[in-house]
Amino acid sequence: ADAAAGKAKSVVCAACHGTNGISQIPMYPNLAGQKEQYLVSSLKAFRDGQRKNMIMAPMAANLSDADIENLAAYYAKLDPAGK
């Protein structure tokens, strides 16, 4: 996976999940340092409607598998403490 491409793709995600992957909004999860495979399966579940969320569905709808793998690689590599 290409974390740099993931970073480029993550601009819209940062609005809720933070530019460093630590969310400023209590209801939205931190993504920094999360398990890469968990991020992939979550994004695919949102894309395919297996996991229902009105905010994430449109976010994930147009992501390709490659986009998803790159985003997951990017966030998994971020410092879980947000530095």
Place this chain on the structure above:
Amino acid sequence: ADAAAGKAKSVVCAACHGTNGISQIPMYPNLAGQKEQYLVSSLKAFRDGQRKNMIMAPMAANLSDADIENLAAYYAKLDPAGK
């Protein structure tokens, strides 16, 4: 919420999510330092079947709201870097 009660309740969770809230299993998410409200809403979604997961459903089935709040408080306070 009572994080100490959450810690006592978390023994079964540690099997997959790690004793320090950092999972050793790629598909299972880290919980350490996650957003408390996100943890509460996730556990309730698993308990109520809004979020479908064969492993988490039985884990959450018997949790009371207080258990869920205590577990969320416990995990949210753990060091996201797992120390």
